[in-house]
Amino acid sequence: MSPRAASRFEALGFAQVYDYVAGKADWGSFGLPLEGRRPSETRLGAHVHSDVPACAPSDRMLEVRERVRATGWDTCFVTSEHGVVLGRLGRTALAGDDDVSVEQAMTLGPSTVRPSLELDTAVERMRTQNLTTLPVTRSDGVLIGVLRREDAEHALDSLASA
């Protein structure tokens, strides 16, 4: 919608027109403030951890395990050079000791969600599917971070009692 609006502005004679294509979903997913009657906290984008480790398919597992261990995370996302999620290294892959390539060890095509998803919907999905984390990507597949179920449940409780 915003590309059409930006073009419309130009047609109306505005000379300096920009299109923030990722919009307020992107803004909120980076923890930046939003105004209005609905708190940003009701969407999962406000609760995403963007410090989750990522690696490339060509990386070696020995090096990746060491790097992931140092971060304290128990998962690592495999991304393309443009940051698009290709796969995931879970606990089993990270617990091994073989030095294969990441591409050989990763689980392909993990399910992802958008930061605009309602937090309560995300929590329900995690409970139903018995998930402890959900990878969050932009609509172009680029990794934003991870939603932890524990954090999401705490946030829902806080919202309910507010």
Next chain:
Amino acid sequence: MPTAIDRAEVQRLLREEQAQLVEVLPPDEYEDEHLPGAINIPLKTLDRETTRQLDRDRPVIAYCYDYQ
């Protein structure tokens, strides 16, 4: 052709060039949440009259919810 920009460039334009943010979604979505300082001109009402409130000498940044 309008320039597509990312979040960092939005912040720079706001900070350094006093850009004007315009949310083009319907009013109820704008009322729910919008970027700080943004005004609302829904796409369907975007014409000479509704844009009269904008300063033509300053940049205009249009946005909606996401890429869709």
